[in-house]
Amino acid sequence: MIERSPARDAAIRATLPHVPRLGWTRAALAAGLRDLGQDPAEAASLFPRGPLEVVEAWSDLADREMEAAARAEDLLSIRIPDRIRRIIILRLEAAEPHREAVRRGLALQSLPWNTPSALRSIGRTADAVWAAAGDTSADFSWYTRRATLAGLYGATLLFWLQEAEPGFPATRAFLDRRLRDLARLQGRRPKRAA
Numbered sequence: 001m002i003e004r005s006p007a008r009d010a011a012i013r014a015t016l017p018h019v020p021r022l023g024w025t026r027a028a029l030a031a032g033l034r035d036l037g038q039d040p041a042e043a044a045s046l047f048p049r050g051p052l053e054v055v056e057a058w059s060d061l062a063d064r065e066m067e068a069a070a071r072a073e074d075l076l077s078i079r080i081p082d083r084i085r086r087i088i089i090l091r092l093e094a095a096e097p098h099r100e101a102v103r104r105g106l107a108l109q110s111l112p113w114n115t116p117s118a119l120r121s122i123g124r125t126a127d128a129v130w131a132a133a134g135d136t137s138a139d140f141s142w143y144t145r146r147a148t149l150a151g152l153y154g155a156t157l158l159f160w161l162q163e164a165e166p167g168f169p170a171t172r173a174f175l176d177r178r179l180r181d182l183a184r185l186q187g188r189r190p191k192r193a194a
Contacts, residue, residue: 002060002124010036011046012058019101024108046184052117055105063128066091070132081179083133088153088175090123092160092168103161119162126150152178 015032022028027036029047030040047053073084095102120186126149135145155178160171 002057003063004057004060004119008046008057011038011043011063012054012061015054016058016098016101019098019104020088021185023102023104024055026050030053048085052108052114055108056117056121058101058105060124062091062094063125067128067132069094075109075132075133081183084129085175085179087129088156089172091129091153092157092171095160099161102157106108106161107159117157122150122154125153129153150183152182 010031011032013032014035015029017107019034019065020030026043029043029051033042047057066087070083070087073086073090075086076087102109108114108116108120123146126146129149130145135142137145152175156175160168161175162174163170
């Protein structure tokens with residue numbers, strides 16, 4: 001379980017504007033804390049594992065914000081694949097202003113010694129998407145659904161990072177194709193997403 005607190009969330013949000021220039025570093029975190037009027041030395045108590053912990057905590061914060069955005073919409077009235085699509089789009093829309101921070105976070109987590117952090121983050125995101133979609137499974141399908149979604153979301157995120165078009169229409173089309181492919185693999189009749 002990841003530690004959550006209003007102080008950590010505020011520090012992450014204040015750090016984000018500094019990441020494009022400084023990366024996910026102690027310097028970026030210190031700059032964010034200074035923006036909040038706090039002593040940069042507080043970074044050690046807020047994030048004792050350093051920048052990698054900040055990236056992981058940011059992913060968790062983004063998951064919580066995505067779930068809140070999904071709750072604000074009437075998603076339970078639409079089919080599950082359409083819910084999943086909408087929730088992933090909500091996540092990407094929220095990340096749009098922080099595209100470089102996402103890129104740098106993924107680069108940090110892609111280092112071989114940071115693999116456990118990357119796996120935890122993508123696993124939590126897949127779980128958050130399914131929870132926001134209303135999934136209550138408690139059997140073996142709980143694992144297979146999350147593993148499948150982790151792969152789908154990861155591929156979509158990497159595609160999104162390459163797209164410069166506002167509103168990312170190519171990424172939306174990519175996600176639609178992946179969802180149709182998944183429906184075919186599961187033996188369902190694919191429908192066009194809204």
